[in-house]
């Protein structure tokens with residue numbers, strides 16, 4: 268079977284790309300590994316999973332009808348609501364007839380002879396397509412910890428990113444959670460409500476700040492609906508596409524009293540304001556960063572009764588905001604509960620998972636259930652799990668060894684007619700805003716090719732080098748690039764990912780879009796067309 272385009276993945280990216288490519292009259296096939304649509308919001312069913320983005324700033328903006336008919340029930344919607352939303356989108360735009368579920372793409376190989384991509388699924392089925400669009404997600408390749416014995420455990424064990432569809436209860440059980448990143452923080456808070464005993468294994472704490480979620484009554488939803496044009500306009504203007512925007516003042520341009528009052532206000536406000544709406548120098552000035560870190564540390568000390576536990580929960584190896592800030596609802600108070608115990612695995616490393624539980628260097632913990640909140644092989648992980656071979660049989664994995672290089676996160680030299688939605692080095696932030704932009708940019712290139720009877724596009728190597736250099740330059744001076752995190756490409760659980768790289772674009776989204784707009788306006792001179 269020959270398609271015009273094969274899309275890999277049916278999350279927010281894949282669904283929207285399918286919708287837009289149909290407009291070109293294309294024959295499109297979407298292959299999705301899961302048994303349902305929604306991507307992140309299909310897989311991450313763990314208790315407590317919800318948005319960090321304001322719901323109404325996260326949903327698609329492209330359809331007025333959709334905006335008018337969908338009501339978000341909470342400012343930061345829980346996973347089941349977002350999964351329902353994406354299913355609604357799939358139905359509304361009649362997307363399902365082109366989506367093949369339970370279909371994991373194993374390999375994609377460029378055929379120079381007929382200039383098509385040969386696609387192989389895990390079950391051996393094959394097809395061909397002129398264009399290949401990856402919509403595999405920046406956080407979609409779950410990783411288990413590299414601890415001996417993971418397979419040996421005799422009780423229930425779940426990775427948060429592969430959470431089962433059947434109900435999981437914690438009532439009265441001895442539960443262990445490994446990992447205290449954004450996901451762990453959400454899950455721990457929820458599990459602590461019913462677990463008989465919860466042991467949290469923490470390698471390194473994160474700076475967590477209150478989410479301040481609340482329901483959206485119908486009158487407020489009507490108001491939000493009226494405000495959509497303003498909300499999306501704002502998201503287009505801010506650095507990371509959130510409704511929050513960086514404060515133009517420097518930390519030391521205000522008095523100490525003003526500074527503290529501002530931080531109190533941010534700490535008491537919903538969402539990422541304290542991270543994305545703070546003083547402009549917070550992420551580049553060490554002293555400014557030290558002060559905000561001290562402020563947040565003070566909050567943790569106030570909220571956790573046992574001073575020793577409070578100190579364990581305060582990051583010492585990175586400043587506030589230099590890693591992704593988990594948002595929480597009474598997370599710190601969990602550690603005041605008698606049924607919750609915090610173990611630092613820096614102090615007493617986990618030696619192995621045993622058939623009955625977890626053994627650290629200090630002692631054995633017998634548990635009924637283990638939750639692995641150990642995250643993802645981020646950004647390139649979804650690509651690395653597919654054998655993608657371009658011109659001359661060269662693999663993408665090999666091309667990106669030592670750090671990814673792309674043309675605006677969307678294309679790659681040596682890989683003709685390969686397009687990436689949310690590829691490495693694209694703008695991240697409040698992600699759907701960038702997804703919509705990427706998808707439309709790709710649709711426009713394909714329309715441009717069609718209109719001229721062309722069949723093939725590939726970025727020039729110098730254009731890839733220029734963008735990659737720009738990305739590196741944008742990361743210079745940022746305190747976040749001095750810290751191990753998925754944003755600097757480090758994952759202790761993935762072989763070959765122990766060295767920091769520039770894994771993400773840290774310029775602003777408006778700058779990103781300006782670059783991409785210019786390429787299109789100038790007639791795609793950076794691409795070899797044929």
Ligand SMILES: Cc1cc2nc3c(=O)[nH]c(=O)nc-3n(C[C@H](O)[C@H](O)[C@H](O)COP(=O)(O)OP(=O)(O)OC[C@H]3O[C@@H](n4cnc5c(N)ncnc54)[C@H](O)[C@@H]3O)c2cc1C
Pocket residue numbers: 275276277278279280281298299300301305306307308309311316317318319320325370371372373402403404405406407450649652653688689696697698699702
């Ligand atoms: C728990 C969690 C919370 C998040 N919260 C926010 C938030 O509040 N705000 C925000 O902006 N972002 C958030 N994100 C990031 C989120 O991933 C993006 O917002 C968005 O969902 C990405 O959409 P996507 O379609 O690009 O990728 P995904 O949603 O990851 O979808 C990719 C799809 O591709 C499929 N796939 C991958 N490889 C293959 C293959 N080889 N064959 C077939 N199918 C394949 C996967 O099964 C998956 O369904 C969160 C992420 C997580 C994990």
